[in-house]
Amino acid sequence: MFISARLLSTKLTPAIRSSFLWLALALSFTLNGCALFNQKPQANTTARPSISHEHHMALINNIKQFSIKGRLGVMTNPKGFSGRVSWQHTSENDHIDIFSPLGGKVAGITKKHREVVLTNNKGEQVLASDAETLTEKTLGFRLPLSGLSYWALGKPSNTGLVSYITWDHDGRINQMQQNGWDITYKDYSMQEGYFLPRKVTLRTDTLIIKLIIEKWSDVATQ
Secondary structure, eight states: OOOBGGGHHHHOOHHHHHHHHHHHHHTBOOOOHHHHHHOOOOOOOBSSOOHHHHHHHHHHTTOOEEEEEEEEEEEETTEEEEEEEEEEEOSSEEEEEEEOTTSOEEEEEEEETTEEEEEETTSOEEEESSHHHHHHHHTSSOOOHHHHHHHTTTSOOSSSOEEEEEEOTTSOEEEEEETTEEEEEEEEEEETTEEEEEEEEEEOSSOEEEEEEEEEEEEEOO
16 A cells, blocks of 8 residues: 655554664664764866766766666764665666665665655555655655766756866766755776766765765666
8 A cells, every 4th residue: 555755644654664764773873973064075176077078978978777786875964874775777767775784675766757656674665756755754864866867877967957066087077066965976987888986975964875886787878
């Protein structure tokens, strides 16, 4: 049975809510929250894109689907949690599985067109129109899934103004600000014929999401 995200406060049973809250407890890790939120990203940057950038972006813009396996860390001052993540993305659909550090599946998020469904480790489901609303209500943080499908590749989203951007000397994005998020890249590596990010950090004033990508696969242009 689907439960509207608007009605979570009245419809979720204690068992369902506790299973969602288990994510924050099971994935807890020790971080210095104040220090993290006050850090300023440092990078070897240039204010102007190079010819290398144009070539790099022309290749990246052709990518329509990918799969990612890696680690996910979330800091919502003063608490945080971490775990493993598996993500399959196509031009129409997304599916993300979140696992505890011990490998147990905590939640799955499926996006099809304008519908997003979160399934907890008991098989109970919650429905919403967007991932940010759904994850904030159930997991306690906003996951910007629509933007992240672009940012994970090292390129701006196709919606929203880019208010700030810098590039490295090879033409790849080091840092940008878009849709209220500060996105930084710490490393790129050659994956399936493309230079793709290994470490992506998303920041707002109250939230940090760190994605460490250990494996890219199924990278395709159609």
